[in-house]
Amino acid sequence: MPRLDQRLGFTRYEADAAYKRALEAYRKGDYDAALDLLNLALAAQPGRSELLAARGLVYLEDGEKDRARADFEAALKAFPYEMLARYGLGAIAYRDGQWEQALDHFTRALYIDQDRGETLYYLALTHYQLKNYPQAQAAMQRALERLEAANHKGKADAVRWLREWSRSADLHRDH
Helix, strand or coil, rough: CHHHHHHHHHHHHHHHHHHHHHHHHCCCHHHHHHHHHHHHHHHHCCCHHHHHHHHHHHHHCCCCHHHHHHHHHHHHCCCCCHHHHHHHHHHHHHHHHHHHHHHHHHHHHHHCCCCCCCHHHHHHHHHHHHCCHHHHHHHHHHHHHHHHHHCCCCCHHHHHHHHHHHHHHHHHHCC
16 A cells, blocks of 8 residues: 555655755756755655656766666666656767767657757767768757757857858868
8 A cells, every 4th residue: 555645645746846956956066965856856756767867967967977877778768758868878979979879869859859959959069970061050050049049058159169160161162
């Protein structure tokens, strides 16, 4: 028989509250607090994909690639359409120079959520690494639009890449 707090939804409420506090701690760069809160939320809601993916992201930012990968994979096992887990696996593959894997993960993440500027940004960089220059430029332009709409700090990097790629294309046309 489930515990009374589980039947009344207190556990889910507490897990959601801990998750929100974890996201705030993550934004502030307090990864230890974020991990503690996500572990608390996962104790209340084990196997919840969004919590696993969020903890994976914190691990990734904290340099714990193996733990991050394990959480991302567990999140996808729990829910195959967990966008953040796909994005995280793409980031790991990108950092490891595994461009084809990164492309696959970022493409799947974009399929799940087509308005994420960060996904488009890394998809563009991955296309660039694969020398798919027109796709890189188109994805970066879309990323810039989404990042600007969200007033995301990454928009300056997107502008810089587009400017650099534009100049590079101009140089190639002259020769």
